[in-house]
Amino acid sequence: MFKRFSINYMVLLFLIDSVMVQMGLAWAIHLRFIIPFGQEVRPEYIPHWMYVPNLSMYISVGLLWAALFLFFSCYTPRRIIFWIDEFQRIVMAHTVAALSLAGLLYLANIPLLRLIFVYFYTLTLVMLLGYRIVLRVWHRLQSNGNTSIARILVVGAGPIGQEIVSEFKRQQWPGIEFVGFVDTALFKQDTHVLGLPVLGKLEDTAEIVRRDHIDEIIVALPREAHTHLANLVARLHELPVRLRIVPDYFDLAYHGATVENLGGIPLIGLRDPAIDGVQRFAKRLLDILVSLITLLITSPLLALVALLIKLEDGGPIFYRAPRVGENGKLFHMLKFRSMVVNADQKLTENVQPEKSASALFHKKPNDPRVTRIGRFLRRTSIDELPQLFNVLRGEMSLVGPRPELPMLVKEYENWQRKRFAVPQGITGWWQINGRSDNPMHLHTDQDLYYIQHYSLWLDLQILWRTIGAVIRGKGAY
Known part of the structure; x- marks a missing residue:
């Protein structure tokens, strides 16, 4: 979602995930013969690829996990901003990958010891989730206003804008700094909302973008104020800033709204099935x-x-x-x-x-x-x-x-x-x-x-x- 740090951060996640999967596989094989649990496995019954792991096995497993993690959007920033969404995608992708591996080994008539499979699935999942938790906690502890890479201005200091800021702060997505608000209401000028300053009126937005080096603007205006939107977009047209809009239709939605693209026309779904x-x-x-x-x-x-x-x-x-x-x-x-x-x-x-x-x-x-x-x-x-x-x-x-x-x-x-x-x-x-x-x-x-x-x-x-x-x-x- 946020342009400059997203690619680097996603590449970092991809590389760490690849290492974790390979480590999980290697440790699972060794643990099977170290931990005194389950039936004794005699050397003559141990498949050669388990006893002496080869390069092709690690490459195959790595490619399978990478493909499925990409398929489940585990490296798409807008899909994993919130920790619960990220963890759900990791669990789903890892589970499908593990089941796919078991199925492929079965079809290829390659034996797989069950305990190795259990160790591999459990260890790898713990490591994949564990280091992500560490990254989020580290960022929460280090967030001091000097580590931001994406600086965000919120247009609209009302309930919608406040909810946007509160939700991002709860999730502590790495590299985000909310600079402040701009708003149409005169009584909010030179005040603070959620600890952030109201920096000016809508007509001041372009100046604030230049002065405070804003990377992204989130428009969270109520429906009655959307008449100002066309003028705002025109003012920002020549500035290198991303613009996103939060539509004020949540009071009409039964549950989470969806956005689809029809030939370049955005369609907002307010009434998809709650369980589908x-x-x-x-x-x-x-x-x-x-x-x-x-x-x-x-x-x-x-x-x-x-x-x-x-x-x-x-x-x-x-x-x-x-x-x-x-x-x-x-x-x-x-x-x-x-x-x-x-x-x-x-x-x-x-x-x-x-x-x-x-x-x-x-x-x-x-x-x-x-x-x-x-x-x-x-x-x-x-x-x-x-x-x-x-x-x-x-x-x-x-x-x-x-x-x-x-x-x-x-x-x-x-x-x-x-x-x-x-x-x-x-x-x-x-x-x-x-x-x-x-x-x-x-x-x-x-x-x-x-x-x-x-x-x-x-x-x-x-x-x-x-x-x-x-x-x-x-x-x-």
Whole structure:
């Protein structure tokens, strides 16, 4: 992203990565015969290339890792500004490279000892991530205003500009120095924002660029101030400075916006699927595997619960609740019936007219409509197990915002409808932070947090914490 230091820094990363991969391979081979772990390997069974490593092996491994690291944009500055993005790309590229190596060796009928493969993968990954951590920490400690190579001026000292500066400071990308702001507001002149000076007005930008040797300008103006943009670009046209614009459309976006190029025309995507591509595939695979295994293990329990419900009052075993799913699609969510027959009708007959729909259907402790077996099912969350069939049918996911009643959705404000951008779930961020204690419609912000920070790792964390919440009986009644 930042012209002068980017190439040198990327070349440095590439060279260090190449050395780390070769070191990891050499150490893994030696460790296999030093660490007393696993079965003893007799010399006559050791492949010659492992016992006496040759140059062609190191070249092949180096080329494979270099190609995949380039493919995953591990050396593209704008892709790895933030440490979490950089580390995710390193882990993905290294994992794919290791699996590719194993596959190539298998196809070539070349034996590979499993422990060597494990040592190589682990050691190399630790080294690749470790030295990057050291570089970022070193830069954080050394940042004193004298080590900058890219000097940046931010046009706009409002919330957008402040967020840009704060995010870059959190990430500590090497070589960046924010010189200050310029802004249209007169009251901000000669003040400081986030510890940076407001150096002048928009019409002063060209002079500030020359005086303070600015390398790059980031325009972070609100939409109503974009009328000044054409004049600003005209003033900077002949100056050797890069110009980047942050569009003020984030209040319209459901989650991270995307930028595409169509014949030189930039297209800003505000409403791409929140979970797409590999993440969607991985989430669906997790849903199917966990649901099938859980249903198989709990099948005797499910049969017993069905029998007890039938014996208690002779009513239906399942309760089919209309719910709003992903993208507003209606479906029927399955639960073991935990209330008396016609419980919804009895509730509406005895409710006070002024009660809202949200207050009407929020779970209450000691609800008289709950049956004896129903109290146990609710306390242990066993009544939710039939929703695994909804998951298998693709109507729900294991993790996601809780499906809501259609009549409650009608009361939603527009921002609350963003929760339907992902599959609705059996459990989610909202449930593990209170379960039935919190009405869904009042905690949509927690669902939006899940959507904006989605990852498969977050799903696994929520599933793990759900088990603890169920065991403790937190918020269940």
